[in-house]
Amino acid sequence: METGRGGWDIAFRELAAGYGARAVLSGINATLPGGKVTVILGGSGCGKSTLLRHIIGLSRPISGNILIGGHDFFHLPEREFRRLRRRMGVLFQDGALLGALTLAQNVALPLTEHLNLPKEVVRRAALRVLKMVELEDFADFYPNELSGGMRKRAGLARAIIAEPRILLCDEPTSGLDPITAARMDALLKAMHAFYPDMTMIIVSHDLASLDAIAEHVLVLRDGGAVFNGSLEELRESDDPYLRRFLHRLPGEDDGPAHTPPDPEVRAALDRWLAQ
Known part of the structure; x- marks a missing residue:
């Protein structure tokens, strides 16, 4: 193709x-x-x-x-x-990082899952894209140690690692x-x-x-x-x-519908609020 x-x-x-x-x-x-x-x-x-x-x-x-x-x-x-x-690379709405893996391991997943490369080569590739999203200093952090914005940037790094x-x-x-x-x-x-x-x-x-x-x-x-x-x-x-x-x-039609409250419910609320 x-x-x-x-x-x-x-x-x-x-x-x-x-x-x-x-x-x-x-x-x-x-x-x-x-x-x-x-x-x-x-x-x-x-x-x-x-x-x-x-x-x-x-x-x-x-x-x-x-x-x-x-x-x-x-x-x-x-x-x-x-x-x-x-x-195709995909950045999911919440980053979709795996909690048991470090940031570098998450980012490298497309390579580790599909390619037979030495570990040092894979890590070097992960660090390269983490640097692109300004997260290279957090490579060995876990997702729950990061902010929401950082997790999204990590998800972007994973989405582009395979170019x-x-x-x-x-x-x-x-x-x-x-x-x-x-x-x-x-x-x-x-x-x-x-x-x-x-x-x-x-x-x-x-x-x-x-x-x-x-x-x-x-x-x-x-x-x-x-x-x-x-x-x-x-x-x-x-x-x-x-x-x-x-x-x-x-x-023009947006906004709450103007319907009167149910009299029975209103009477019961009045009695309860008066107690």
């Missing part, structure tokens, strides 16, 4: 994706450009993580196609499918304070500058991260793709939903 040089596009053709027979996404037609940083946006439950699982190959589409580097991912022979998956052609990040700034989140954004930008042919897909709802790192944006809503284009085009869009999303504005 040859995929050529340069960044790999990821294309969706009439994609329907979900769980079992229940479609979460349908009719998705979009191309995420190779060698660019694409941010997948959308409200909670819109299908962002579902789409990510399908790109990684953890779930099969209900129908339609996913093309990676020009190859129909789920129609490849099993051996080629596995080979393509090896070229993947595609890096997928699930909510890399969730749960982080603004300064730590900005540091993660800067780290992702630096990583992309170091690996300019790497296609980066970032699932997020962090608008500050969007402004900091996005070159391309895919917006999901109600099971479909409502926008696919550059960050500049997104900012210029007149679509009411996109403008509400970007400016954090509620919809």
Whole structure:
């Protein structure tokens, strides 16, 4: 299987994706450009993580196609499918580090699991990528001895140790304070500058991260793709939903339903509060 040089596009053709027979996404037609940083946006439950699982190959589409580097991912022979998956690195939302292993051992897992290399070579590789994420001094610490931001950076180091052609990040700034989140954004930008042919897909709802790192944006809503284009085009869009999303504005029907309390419950509460 040859995929050529340069960044790999990821294309969706009439994609329907979900769980079992229940479609979460349908009719998705979009191309995420190779060698660019694409941010997948959308409200909670819109299908962002579902789409990510399908790109990684953890779930099969209900129908339609996913093309990676020009190859129909789920129609490849099993051996080629596995080979393509090896070229992907994943930063999970919580870092997904193993508590019984040190940071260096966690980061080196892709090498120790699949390659027969001397221990000193593997450790040297782990220290190299830990240095890239400014964690080389914590190589022999355990995950529970680190902050949440440090664990995420360690997860990023593990995701890139095999120098993947595609890096997928699930909510890399969730749960982080603004300064730590900005540091993660800067780290992702630096990583992309170091690996300019790497296609980066970032699932997020962090608008500050969007402004900091996005070159391309895919917006999901109600099971479909409502926008696919550059960050500049997104900012210029007149679509009411996109403008509400970007400016954090509620919809006209948002807010609590104004229904009167149950009289029996209210009377019982009054008696209890008066005791």
